[in-house]
Amino acid sequence: MEIYVLGPGVGESVVVRMPDGRTVVVDCCVDDGTNLPAALLDDLGVDHIDLLVLTHPDLDHVRGMADLVRRFRPVRVWRYPRGLLRDTLQVLGGMTTAAGAERFVEARAANDALDELLQTTGTVAHTTSGAVWSPPGAGYRVVALAPTPYDEARAFARARELVERARGRVRLTAQAEAWFSGERPLGDLPNMVSIGLVIEWGARRIVLGGDIENGDGTPHSGWRGVLAQLARPDVGLGALMDDVDVVKVAHHGSTGAWSDEAWARHAATRRPVAIIAPYAPSRLPTADVLGRLRAAACRLGITSAEGDGAGRARRAGWADAAARSVPLVETAACVKVTLPREGDATLACGARAAWLA
Amino acid sequence: MVRPSRIVVGRPAGPLAGPALFAFGHTDDAQRVAALLADRIAALAAPGSDAARAAAECLAPRTAWRRRIALLEGALADVAEARPDVEFVVWDVDALAAVEREAFDVERSSLMRRDLFGVIERVAPGGGWTLVRTATDGGALLDELDVPREFGDAVGEAGDGPGAWFSPDVRLLIAWLLARERMSAGELDEIRHTVADPAGHLVDLVYQEAPAAIQDAAKLVSALRAPQHVNGGYGRLRFAEQGGVSATAIPTAARAALQACGLVQPTAAPGQWWMPRTVRARLAGLAEGTMPAEVAALHVAEGRAATPTSSVSEVVEAHHHAVRSGDLDLAVTTARYYGSELAEVAKQISRDAAGPPASKQGFARAAQIYQTILDRFDATDAYAWEYYAYNLARADGPSDEVLRAYQRAHAHRPRNPLYHGRWLGYRGQLGEVVVAEAIAGIREYALERDQSRQPVSFFARAVFAGLDRGDAHGQVTAIRAACGALLRDLAPNA
Numbered sequence: 001m002e003i004y005v006l007g008p009g010v011g012e013s014v015v016v017r018m019p020d021g022r023t024v025v026v027d028c029c030v031d032d033g034t035n036l037p038a039a040l041l042d043d044l045g046v047d048h049i050d051l052l053v054l055t056h057p058d059l060d061h062v063r064g065m066a067d068l069v070r071r072f073r074p075v076r077v078w079r080y081p082r083g084l085l086r087d088t089l090q091v092l093g094g095m096t097t098a099a100g101a102e103r104f105v106e107a108r109a110a111n112d113a114l115d116e117l118l119q120t121t122g123t124v125a126h127t128t129s130g131a132v133w134s135p136p137g138a139g140y141r142v143v144a145l146a147p148t149p150y151d152e153a154r155a156f157a158r159a160r161e162l163v164e165r166a167r168g169r170v171r172l173t174a175q176a177e178a179w180f181s182g183e184r185p186l187g188d189l190p191n192m193v194s195i196g197l198v199i200e201w202g203a204r205r206i207v208l209g210g211d212i213e214n215g216d217g218t219p220h221s222g223w224r225g226v227l228a229q230l231a232r233p234d235v236g237l238g239a240l241m242d243d244v245d246v247v248k249v250a251h252h253g254s255t256g257a258w259s260d261e262a263w264a265r266h267a268a269t270r271r272p273v274a275i276i277a278p279y280a281p282s283r284l285p286t287a288d289v290l291g292r293l294r295a296a297a298c299r300l301g302i303t304s305a306e307g308d309g310a311g312r313a314r315r316a317g318w319a320d321a322a323a324r325s326v327p328l329v330e331t332a333a334c335v336k337v338t339l340p341r342e343g344d345a346t347l348a349c350g351a352r353a354a355w356l357a
Numbered sequence: 358m359v360r361p362s363r364i365v366v367g368r369p370a371g372p373l374a375g376p377a378l379f380a381f382g383h384t385d386d387a388q389r390v391a392a393l394l395a396d397r398i399a400a401l402a403a404p405g406s407d408a409a410r411a412a413a414e415c416l417a418p419r420t421a422w423r424r425r426i427a428l429l430e431g432a433l434a435d436v437a438e439a440r441p442d443v444e445f446v447v448w449d450v451d452a453l454a455a456v457e458r459e460a461f462d463v464e465r466s467s468l469m470r471r472d473l474f475g476v477i478e479r480v481a482p483g484g485g486w487t488l489v490r491t492a493t494d495g496g497a498l499l500d501e502l503d504v505p506r507e508f509g510d511a512v513g514e515a516g517d518g519p520g521a522w523f524s525p526d527v528r529l530l531i532a533w534l535l536a537r538e539r540m541s542a543g544e545l546d547e548i549r550h551t552v553a554d555p556a557g558h559l560v561d562l563v564y565q566e567a568p569a570a571i572q573d574a575a576k577l578v579s580a581l582r583a584p585q586h587v588n589g590g591y592g593r594l595r596f597a598e599q600g601g602v603s604a605t606a607i608p609t610a611a612r613a614a615l616q617a618c619g620l621v622q623p624t625a626a627p628g629q630w631w632m633p634r635t636v637r638a639r640l641a642g643l644a645e646g647t648m649p650a651e652v653a654a655l656h657v658a659e660g661r662a663a664t665p666t667s668s669v670s671e672v673v674e675a676h677h678h679a680v681r682s683g684d685l686d687l688a689v690t691t692a693r694y695y696g697s698e699l700a701e702v703a704k705q706i707s708r709d710a711a712g713p714p715a716s717k718q719g720f721a722r723a724a725q726i727y728q729t730i731l732d733r734f735d736a737t738d739a740y741a742w743e744y745y746a747y748n749l750a751r752a753d754g755p756s757d758e759v760l761r762a763y764q765r766a767h768a769h770r771p772r773n774p775l776y777h778g779r780w781l782g783y784r785g786q787l788g789e790v791v792v793a794e795a796i797a798g799i800r801e802y803a804l805e806r807d808q809s810r811q812p813v814s815f816f817a818r819a820v821f822a823g824l825d826r827g828d829a830h831g832q833v834t835a836i837r838a839a840c841g842a843l844l845r846d847l848a849p850n851a
Contacts, residue, residue: 083561086572090647115569126565130541149544153552156561163646170646220551234543 001140001201001339004326005248006036007277008333008352009306011060013037014208014248015044019201019341020138022050026197026208027061028068028110031333035064038071040331049074051133051142054114055210056080056194057107060279065110069117078127078144079114080193083156086111091163091170127195128152129229130237143237145196146212148229150220155192188213191251196226198240202341205240207266209250213257223250223259241265244272245345246337247297252278253285253309263296271298273345275335280307290316300356301335301349310354321357324348359484360441364450364502366490367509367525369625373487374444376670377624380452381582382634385680387469388695389673390453391429392416394445396669398432401440408432408439416669416694421737422469430476437485447477448624449526450488451495452634458807461775461815465700465740478502489625491526491633492556519545526633527556529619530563539566560639563618573602574611575620576644579637580652582677583659584670585629590621592674593658604654656682663691685726696734700741703727707748721752739769743776746783756787774802774816782823785832792835795820799840803847814848821851 002017011029015037018024023046029036041049052074055061069077085107118124125131127144134141147155162176196210215221219228231238244266251257253276266272274297276285285302290313293300300318302309314320325348326336332350339345347355360374378393380386395415402408411432415425433445447453453474459467481488482503489509490499509525519542520531534540539562540548552558564572583592595606602611615621621630644652660679663672676691680698688702703726710719727745730738746762749755763780770776777798785791798820802812817836824833837844844851 081562081565083565084643086569087576087643087647118568126539126562128544130544148551149547149558150551153548153554153558153561156558157553170642170649218551220547229547232543232547234541 001199001204001206003206003246003248003275003337003339004040004331004334005275005277005301005303005336006040006331006334007252007303008032008036009278009280009304011036011063012252012277012279012303013061015040016199016206017044017046018050018138018140020135020140022135022138023048024051024053024142024199025049025068025072025074026053026210027055028063028065029060030064035067036331036333038064038068040328040334041072043328043331046072048072050135051076051078053078053127053195053197054080054110055196056190057082057085057103057110058190058211059103059106061211062103062106062110065106066113069110069113074117075123076133077114077117077124078131078133078195079111079124080195081126081128081147081152081155082111082193083152083159085159086115088159088162129226130232130235140199140201143198143200143240145198145207145226145230146210146222147193147195148220148225150218150225151192151215151222154216154221155189158189158192188215188256191257194251196250198244200240201339204339204341205242205244206246206248206339207241207244207272208248209257211251211257213251213254214259223257223262227261227265242268243270245339246273246275249274249276249285249289249293251284252276252282253289253293254279254282255286255288258289258292263292267296271296273297273299273301273337273347275301275303275337276309277303278307278309280304280309283307283312285309285312287312287316290318294318298357299347301337301347301353302356303335303350303353304333305352305354306333310356313356318356321347321355323355326350326353358441359438360444362444362481362484362486362488362504364488364490364499364504364506365509366493366506367528368491368623369487369489369509371625373446373625374442375446375487377446377448377489377585377626379448379585379631380450380634382449382452382638383582383677384466384701385673385677385698386452387466387473388422388697389677390447391425391473392669392673392694394429394433395425397445398429398436401436401443402432403439406435406439408435418692418694418696418734419736421735422472422697423737426472426476430480433476433480433485434483437480437483441485444485444487446487446489446625448489448631449491449634450474450477451490451492451499453477454495454498458810461773461810461812464770464773465697469697474498491524492635493524518542522549523559524556524635526622526635527559527619529622530559533618534559534562534566537566556635557639560620560636563620564640567614567618567620570601570608571611571614573648574607575615575632575636576640576648577602577604577607577651577655578615578621578632579640580644580655580681581659582674584668584674585624585626585631587671589628590624590630593662602648602651604651605658653682657684657687660684660687660691663693669694689729692734696730697738697741699726699730699734700744703730703744703748707744710748710751715751717752720748721754724748724752724754737769739766739773739776742766742769743773743779747779750783759783760787774798774805774812775819778816778819779823782820782826785820785824785829786827788827788829790832791820791824792832792839795832795836796839799836799843799848803843808847811848813843814851817844817848817851 004015006013008031014026016024131144191211194210197208199206334350336348399412411428596609597606656678663675679687679691703723707723710716730741743766
């Protein structure tokens with residue numbers, strides 16, 4: 001199994017070549033005009049995607065998605081639960097010209113492309129925790145970790161608050177205006193619906209944390225909610241979080257997405273390999289998370305030097321480690337893990353990326 | 358022998374002995390259902406009987422609401438006794454019972470709905486009624502009603518399964534989600550226990566699963582209110598084999614899909630459909646925001662559908678659409694049985710007139726509509742008096758007329774602190790000393806049990822606003838000196 005994490009500093013995508021030759025792609029990103037997962041798939045000679053996952057509608061995960069969908073016609077798609085987002089985007093599209101509107105333009109383009117696919121193939125599913133894809137005879141399964149039903153409903157409710165009816169007309173709320181003008185951060189709204197995944201292949205487990213955060217602190221929300229959902233008797237997947245081999249760290253290594261409970265499970269008896277796609281503008285990963293990972297992970301891959309995530313990692317006690325190079329020019333902001341069924345993983349990275357130990 | 362009344366939870370299983378009268382949770386519910394009940398009485402009562410005369414008076418546009426309600430109560434009891442072969446059927450009766458009190462500045466329809474539900478509450482135990490509960494937010498009022506309960510089809514469809522906890526109007530949605538494996542029984546249980554509005558969330562889940570054309574069809578239907586006998590509840594919408602959603606048509610496939618997933622549900626009459634209140638409430642705002650042209654055209658088309666020979670049920674729905682279209686002439690033309698809904702048109706005009714920039718002409722036009730309501734319909738309509746005065750004042754209308762109108766509003770609804778406050782405030786603005794009355798008012802409203810509605814705040818702010826406009830600052834100071842503690846506690850923004 002080969003896991004490529006692409007991240008140029010703003011944007012994140014994961015491409016997984018499954019042991020049976022199938023391909024899973026999570027999210028999309030663009031670097032200097034190049035659609036990174038598309039370029040990687042071209043280099044790998046892949047002509048279609050078997051499972052495409054659109055975790056949530058943030059620009060750094062959705063940019064280029066429409067193009068990816070149209071070029072690689074995924075066999076099946078897991079889309080974050082969008083609720084009334086199509087309508088909200090329609091309303092917003094006609095209302096805002098703020099810089100923040102690019103997020104909605106891209107999200108709308110991605111959703112339109114997926115709607116086209118839905119019309120023709122019917123294989124787009126809104127996915128929440130507990131969804132499973134397990135091709136017959138493949139020997140692996142992909143399980144959605146999040147969102148929980150509680151966070152899904154929370155996100156729907158928040159999306160409704162973007163627009164309001166006033167004086168008999170529909171308009172942006174003051175809060176939404178502030179978001180789009182950049183006066184206030186959008187907060188965790190898109191991340192509330194973020195899908196996360198775990199891939200289980202024999203004894204191997206790979207957690208792709210999406211942008212799952214810690215939610216509102218209730219037991220139904222964020223990572224606590226995920227752990228509770230998987231442990232539900234009718235789901236019975238609680239063990240999937242234990243003794244993990246590889247973790248794509250959630251939300252670019254933000255402190256708000258770090259879960260002691262989840263990491264205690266991931267690293268119950270052995271420390272996994274951790275990978276971070278930085279979000280340079282917000283200086284993610286944080287020094288705090290990099291320090292915690294020092295104790296919880298055995299290796300750390302950082303996909304890009306943008307934002308000095310690797311520098312912060314070194315200051316947190318990580319040291320450079322040897323790794324093979326990924327000979328793909330367009331996807332140089334990339335780390336790769338090759339995972340055999342048994343034995344040690346092989347690490348590789350592109351020119352802009354780094355492995356640390 | 359009077360036919361026993363019953364409360365049916367879910368869709369009644371057998372045929373009904375009368376047409377179902379739908380409540381929608383809209384502002385016109387009370388007037389509309391009252392008119393439909395009167396129409397039914399007129400059809401059933403012996404010619405020349407007291408009930409027949411009462412029905413005719415109920416349907417006369419100038420009959421005051423209070424009078425209408427009183428007439429209705431007596432006539433309903435008479436007909437139930439005289440005609441045990443028929444019944445009065447109210448569908449989604451919880452929409453009448455589950456009334457959140459409106460804020461004092463928009464208090465209009467909730468009181469009327471309470472009045473109408475009060476009539477049903479008193480006459481239904483005597484027999485002749487089927488009250489259909491499709492939602493269960495009517496709560497205690499319906500639970501306490503002395504009428505036997507039975508369970509209908511939609512409840513049976515959920516059986517004892519995971520959907521049994523939910524109200525009937527979302528059980529079809531649940532069944533669809535479970536059948537499509539979009540949701541497991543365990544997730545449904547999780548939703549029930551962790552989500553703030555489980556029923557609304559289930560609507561969202563079904564809606565998000567639908568392709569765009571079906572979503573658009575659902576939104577358009579959420580804006581539509583047509584009598585059940587007109588095109589099965591789909592009004593003037595055509596069902597097109599090809600093409601997308603327009604103001605006049607939805608794809609045939611979309612209709613089938615809406616009905617399959619439960620966003621549109623069967624009534625008790627074969628071939629007739631309705632969109633449950635839970636669904637409608639969720640989608641109507643989206644329809645206005647995302648397809649305003651189609652929704653506006655739909656309202657105009659339905660508003661124009663009433664003809665001189667149209668039935669009462671056709672006219673009341675046409676009137677609703679005419680009001681929503683904002684076309685004042687059309688709204689007035691279709692106001693054959695009541696005029697209170699014209700306030701919705703006036704309200705919009707008044708809000709637009711508030712600007713910026715403010716428009717005295719706009720306020721004058723709004724005042725004129727309220728005057729029409731009072732002159733041609735119900736001269737006891739407190740809301741119309743209040744906003745006739747309010748708009749007339751902002752249009753620089755004659756002060757004695759403004760004062761008279763504020764006084765009438767207060768007289769017809771003396772317990773509304775805003776109306777009371779504006780009346781006092783306007784008197785103060787004109788130079789009258791109202792300090793003692795204002796202090797008494799603040800102390801009186803401070804004793805109200807329901808302080809969540811902020812009666813002191815509504816009252817005091819209105820008084821102070823008037824006094825400020827009249828530069829009567831000494832009066833404001835005197836009132837504040839006398840009631841400082843109460844104002845700090847109960848009206849910090851006054």
